[in-house]
Amino acid sequence: MAAAARVFTILATVVRVVCSVIAALIVIHAIFVLFEANPDNLLVEFTTGWRDTFGWFTKDLFAPSDPKIAEAINDGLAALIWVVVGSLLSKLIVRFAPAPKAKA
Numbered sequence: 001m002a003a004a005a006r007v008f009t010i011l012a013t014v015v016r017v018v019c020s021v022i023a024a025l026i027v028i029h030a031i032f033v034l035f036e037a038n039p040d041n042l043l044v045e046f047t048t049g050w051r052d053t054f055g056w057f058t059k060d061l062f063a064p065s066d067p068k069i070a071e072a073i074n075d076g077l078a079a080l081i082w083v084v085v086g087s088l089l090s091k092l093i094v095r096f097a098p099a100p101k102a103k104a
Helices: 002-034 042-054 067-095
Strands: none
Touching: 002 042, 002 067, 042 067
């Protein structure tokens, strides 16, 4: 049982870390947009790809008059959602981990 609990704990950690990395890449994209980074730069293109793949659900959600601010707000919201979802999923995985048997 202890081995199964460790597997669940490791899985929960992996889920949390992956979601946090996705969120971090989306935040970096927001920073690039906010400070008008060169969109043809490979690093900017890389983060744009991650944002388009994993943050599509907030694209054009809010539309203030400044497009840079709009993108930063929408990216920030997507990143926040990824962090919250990752945290909730990891807690759910740990909750379903088998409890170690009490020794008699």
